[in-house]
Amino acid sequence: MARLDALIRQRLDSNVALIRSIAEYIIGAGGKRLRPALLLLLARALRVESSAKYELAAVIEFIHTATLLHDDVVDESSMRRGRKTANAVFGNAASVLVGDFLYSRAFQMMVSVDSMKVMAVMADATNTIAEGEVLQLLNMHDPDVTLDRYMQVIEFKTAKLFEAATRVPAILAGLPPDQEDAMAGFGRKIGSAFQLIDDALDYEGDPALTGKNLGDDLREGKLTYPLIHVLHNGNADQKQTVRAAIEAGDVDAFDAILKAVHATGAIAATRRQATEQASSARDLLACLPESGDKELLLQLCASVVERQS
Secondary structure (H helix, E strand, O other), X not given: OHHHHHHHHHHOOOOOHHHHHHHHHHHHOOOOOHHHHHHHHHHHHOOOOOOHHHHHHHHHHHHHHHHHHHHHHHHOOOEEOOEEOHHHHHOHHHHHHHXXXXXXXXXXXXHHHOOHHHHHHHHHHHHXXXXXXXXXXXXXXXXXXXXXXXXXXXXXXXXXXHHHHHXXXXXXXXXXXXXXXXXXXXXXXXXXXXXXXXXXXXXXXXHHHHOOOOOHHHHOOOOOHHHHHHHXXXXXXXXXXXXXXXXXXXXXXXXXXXXXXXXXXXXXHHHHHHHHHHHHHHHHHHHOOOOHHHHHHHHHHHHHHHOOO
16 A cells, blocks of 8 residues: 555656645545555455556546545535545636546556556446436435435446456456456445445544534435435435425434434444445455455455444
């Protein structure tokens, strides 16, 4: 990870000072680096020696960071990872354009790896993420979003990049197609579990740990798993409270929503769904040879669900 961080800073270099400033601001905020860490850990479990793994881990992080920059502009977010978002500091225009720079730099780096198969995976992932962002936009302020529509957004917007992060090392290791698909499925399931927990934390997390404001999803009119559970299991008053708040993006209704979420067991239900996804991810690791790295990947399945930030 130290080698990855050094490479990230090297690849962020630009003659344009504002690009350097914003990119350093975002990368310097830290974050979990979970996606590139997954890529590097799985590469080690598969005994991939190629230095391309570091370049591609940085590509994954650049694509993720670009989506964050664009997300924060679209969502009008002011806080991420415990400090002001880049758009709050530098403005929307600069954030969008630096996000574009990160996307284009990521594709320059992909080309340097000289693998059409890897390029295809990364290009497909980037396109699917963009589709997921648009799907989420269409779902905003719509209390009739179904569970299937919600899960599709998760799969496109979040899980797809996790899937790419675990398919790439399988490609570099030359695994047969069935094992490559298993590794990709592992990433996809982990990504889905990760997003489900994120959605739960928006209603129960400690802002000091999550680095985000409680109720951001409600303010943005996002109907996530906890509220879908209330709509399916709450009483008439609870359902109407959720519907009205989603339609209006009414963060003033947060306390009432929170009571409904806890009364219907929505957080526990969300965590159960995440646990199911993580359990499926564990099963897909069966084809890996036994090693300390495999054990770490198995532990990761549990930690993704148990996290509080």
